Amino acid sequence: MDIVLRAAVAYVFIIFLLRIIGRRELSTLGPSDLVLLVVMGDLIQNGVTQSDQSVTGVFLAVSTFAMLTVAFSMMSFKSRRIQTVVKGTPLILIQDGEPIEANLRAERLKVEDVTEQARGQGIERLDEIKWCVLEASGTMSFIKAA
Amino acid sequence: MTQVIQVADAPQTLTLKTNRDRRNWWQSPWLRRGLLLVPSALIVLALLNVFGQRMVTARATSSEATLSVTAPDHARSGVIYAARFRVTAREDVKKATLVLDSGWADGYTVNGQAPQPISQGSSDGRLVYGFGHIPAGHSLTFWLSLQVNPTTVGEHHQSVDLYDGRRLLATVRRSVFVFP
Numbered sequence: 001m002d003i004v005l006r007a008a009v010a011y012v013f014i015i016f017l018l019r020i021i022g023r024r025e026l027s028t029l030g031p032s033d034l035v036l037l038v039v040m041g042d043l044i045q046n047g048v049t050q051s052d053q054s055v056t057g058v059f060l061a062v063s064t065f066a067m068l069t070v071a072f073s074m075m076s077f078k079s080r081r082i083q084t085v086v087k088g089t090p091l092i093l094i095q096d097g098e099p100i101e102a103n104l105r106a107e108r109l110k111v112e113d114v115t116e117q118a119r120g121q122g123i124e125r126l127d128e129i130k131w132c133v134l135e136a137s138g139t140m141s142f143i144k145a146a
Numbered sequence: 147m148t149q150v151i152q153v154a155d156a157p158q159t160l161t162l163k164t165n166r167d168r169r170n171w172w173q174s175p176w177l178r179r180g181l182l183l184v185p186s187a188l189i190v191l192a193l194l195n196v197f198g199q200r201m202v203t204a205r206a207t208s209s210e211a212t213l214s215v216t217a218p219d220h221a222r223s224g225v226i227y228a229a230r231f232r233v234t235a236r237e238d239v240k241k242a243t244l245v246l247d248s249g250w251a252d253g254y255t256v257n258g259q260a261p262q263p264i265s266q267g268s269s270d271g272r273l274v275y276g277f278g279h280i281p282a283g284h285s286l287t288f289w290l291s292l293q294v295n296p297t298t299v300g301e302h303h304q305s306v307d308l309y310d311g312r313r314l315l316a317t318v319r320r321s322v323f324v325f326p
Contacts, residue, residue: 002297006326020181050224050296084172092156092166100166106175131157133165143157 003057006048007064014044019088022107087136094132107134118142197325199225206316210237213308213316222325226293233308234285242280243309244288246273253298257291299326
């Protein structure tokens with residue numbers, strides 16, 4: 001029972017933490033983001049299974065994480081409000097080639113970060129962009145100007 | 147003459163109010179900043195030893211002897227530490243005996259003890275360690291190596307009595323709170 005409770009608490013705390021640190025950290029892999037994502041798993045494992053090295057413990061912890069993932073996914077599907085809480089909402093960063101500074105600042109992004117992503121989509125200049133949307137997953141979507 | 151300003155429609159399923167202007171209360175940057183206080187507060191509280199396991203010394207003194215107990219008063223499940231018990235005799239203590247509350251063993255794994263007591267026993271669920279004679283002006287130090295069991299949580303009473311034979315000399319009252 002202990003492992004299930006620990007895994008559930010850890011899962012909810014991770015979701016909470018990932019939501020409040022911002023989307024930038026989810027999609028980019030700068031040095032500090034990489035450290036966070038790599039180290040997080042190892043640190044969580046100690047707290048969830050502690051000294052339990054049994055296969056039963058693995059089954060319990062992994063099953064709890066898997067079921068919570070399904071549960072959160074179902075709740076997000078059923079309720080828009082829960083979806084907003086768990087996943088967040090897309091954020092428009094550029095409209096008609098003009099950066100929306102407040103939104104960039106809110107996500108701790110610079111225009112250079114956007115142009116870097118835009119180049120990956122074959123876009124040279126900002127005025128080629130009609131919409132740039134930072135999706136809830138942390139990826140940037142570009143819609144080119146006609 | 148009315149001037150018509152063309153406003154671009156947002157991509158499908160997005161709205162300018164929510165996805166560009168962040169007009170909803172839950173999109174306020176202050177909400178996220180406020181929530182960031184939660185992990186920040188955890189870090190500050192940890193640095194202030196709220197979650198353990200900084201060693202704390204508690205003392206009790208009588209005309210015959212001083213008993214001091216050094217151990218964390220906050221710990222977390224699974225942590226390992228050594229508690230230190232020190233008896234300083236002002237007068238001859240002929241049969242020094244330490245009596246520990248069951249909270250020192252309940253929910254703990256006792257990994258070892260040094261030095262080995264002359265006698266060990268139990269009295270109403272409490273641990274009894276006999277050390278024999280401590281001459282006046284000398285002291286005895288006893289270490290108990292402990293590990294909090296992973297499932298242990300909550301408060302545990304860990305008072306310690308010092309006896310000379312059957313005569314109570316000093317009592318240190320303490321407890322430990324174990325975080326999950």
